[in-house]
Amino acid sequence: MRCTECGSEMRFTSEPMKEMYKGGEFTVAGMERWVCDKCGNDVMKADEADRLSRELADAYAVRKSLLTPGRFASFANHSE
Numbered sequence: 329m330r331c332t333e334c335g336s337e338m339r340f341t342s343e344p345m346k347e348m349y350k351g352g353e354f355t356v357a358g359m360e361r362w363v364c365d366k367c368g369n370d371v372m373k374a375d376e377a378d379r380l381s382r383e384l385a386d387a388y389a390v391r392k393s394l395l396t397p398g399r400f401a402s403f404a405n406h407s408e
């Protein structure tokens with residue numbers, strides 16, 4: 329597969345990728361995609377892109393709940 333930006337041969341990878349999401353940086357593992365080492369362009373299938381946005385939303389929710397432990401405490405009380 330050739331890069332849509334610069335025409336170089338792209339490399340297929342599933343190594344962890346770093347993404348910016350809502351002002352924070354998140355690392356998502358196992359995303360299959362083609363990357364261009366020359367210009368940094370990356371291309372992924374639509375279903376992988378969907379999974380990426382879900383994983384980012386989940387990771388963001390977890391990070392947010394860790395920053396506000398009060399929410400967890402009240403949730404635990406309700407479930408008893």
Ligand SMILES: [Zn+2]
Pocket residue numbers: 331332333334335336364365366367368369
């Ligand atoms: Zn490129």
